[in-house]
Amino acid sequence: MIVLGQKYRFHPLEKEQIQKLFPDFKELHYSDKSSEEILRFIEQEIDSNHSKLIVLNTKVQIPNEIIARLTHLQFEQEINYITIEHFLEKYLNKCYIPEEQRDISFLEKIKPFSPLQYLIKRCVDFSITIPLGIIILPIVIYTIYRIRKESPDGPVLFKQKRVGKNGREFECIKFRSMRTDVNYFNHYTQKDDPRIFPWGAIMRKTRLDELPQLINVIKGEMHLIGPRAEWNELVAKYEEKIPFYNERHLIAPGITGWAQVMYPYGANVEDARQKLMYDLYYIKNWSLWLELKTAIKTILVMLGKKGL
Numbered sequence: 001m002i003v004l005g006q007k008y009r010f011h012p013l014e015k016e017q018i019q020k021l022f023p024d025f026k027e028l029h030y031s032d033k034s035s036e037e038i039l040r041f042i043e044q045e046i047d048s049n050h051s052k053l054i055v056l057n058t059k060v061q062i063p064n065e066i067i068a069r070l071t072h073l074q075f076e077q078e079i080n081y082i083t084i085e086h087f088l089e090k091y092l093n094k095c096y097i098p099e100e101q102r103d104i105s106f107l108e109k110i111k112p113f114s115p116l117q118y119l120i121k122r123c124v125d126f127s128i129t130i131p132l133g134i135i136i137l138p139i140v141i142y143t144i145y146r147i148r149k150e151s152p153d154g155p156v157l158f159k160q161k162r163v164g165k166n167g168r169e170f171e172c173i174k175f176r177s178m179r180t181d182v183n184y185f186n187h188y189t190q191k192d193d194p195r196i197f198p199w200g201a202i203m204r205k206t207r208l209d210e211l212p213q214l215i216n217v218i219k220g221e222m223h224l225i226g227p228r229a230e231w232n233e234l235v236a237k238y239e240e241k242i243p244f245y246n247e248r249h250l251i252a253p254g255i256t257g258w259a260q261v262m263y264p265y266g267a268n269v270e271d272a273r274q275k276l277m278y279d280l281y282y283i284k285n286w287s288l289w290l291e292l293k294t295a296i297k298t299i300l301v302m303l304g305k306k307g308l
Helices: 012-021 035-049 064-076 084-092 105-109 115-135 137-150 198-206 213-218 232-241 245-250 258-262 269-284 288-302
Strands: 002-004 026-028 053-056 080-083 157-163 169-175 223-225 254-256
Touching (some): 002 035, 012 084, 035 064, 053 084, 080 084, 115 137, 115 213, 115 288, 137 198, 157 232, 213 254, 232 245, 232 269, 254 288, 258 269, 258 288
Parallel strands (some): 002 026, 053 080, 223 254
Antiparallel strands (some): 157 169
16 A cells, blocks of 8 residues: 555554555655656555555645556556545544645534434433443442542542533533542643552543443433543643534533544643544444444453454
8 A cells, every 4th residue: 555645644553553454555755756756666566565555645736647647557557546534534434634724625524413313322321321320339339439448538529521512511420530639730641640549540441430420421411422521621722723623522422432442542632633533433424333333442441452
């Protein structure tokens, strides 16, 4: 596979995923190369590695001689072409987000759930939330005991304003995993964060700290699966840096979500942008199969595995 151009710059995690799918993956940045050099490189790659896919990842005009030769290669070598937008969706399960605000065509098919889709989502929410709440009751009781034992100075539950559907704020409920007697603040959780007590670390790793959010689900403020419910202060920051960030609020947030199982914990604006690409893919391509796939991957993550 050859990626022609660098309109979209791949994240290291994406390169790892692409390498597994296409071991012969090569990138060709042609801004400093002549047409002859570009064509020679492409033809050599096709001959030596049997590359059959070319990803069009360019925003500048391609010289006519290159277009003409690529057209011939499509028939001579059975080469397939795909745009970077379609490549990201088909192979990496995420939506392309342009860096320039002028291009908003990608928003065309990203819409809120239809009444039928919303009804199905709520049926899924209730059919899982109520039985799950009964099953996990012993875990909840034990968690309350451990929190009170390891960090008795604070409340068992942690409540924080989060941004929900249509930008409306709500109070998100979680088990408290951080000490209240440590003089340290950061918007993001750090490695070896001094605020986190031992059982809190276990809860965060296994996501047990999010169990009280089942109450938010029953109240209709959240779904079981959806975009992560972000802190209102972080949302304001992200909207300044990522022009299309507010699109994730077309639907209610979830306890778990496609972005959360596909991308590691975020610690900066670029991570938020990467997660947004997965969130928009989920909204655009929602189906019961995607819902099931997200649920399975969530269980695998909780068991310490990477997922599907």
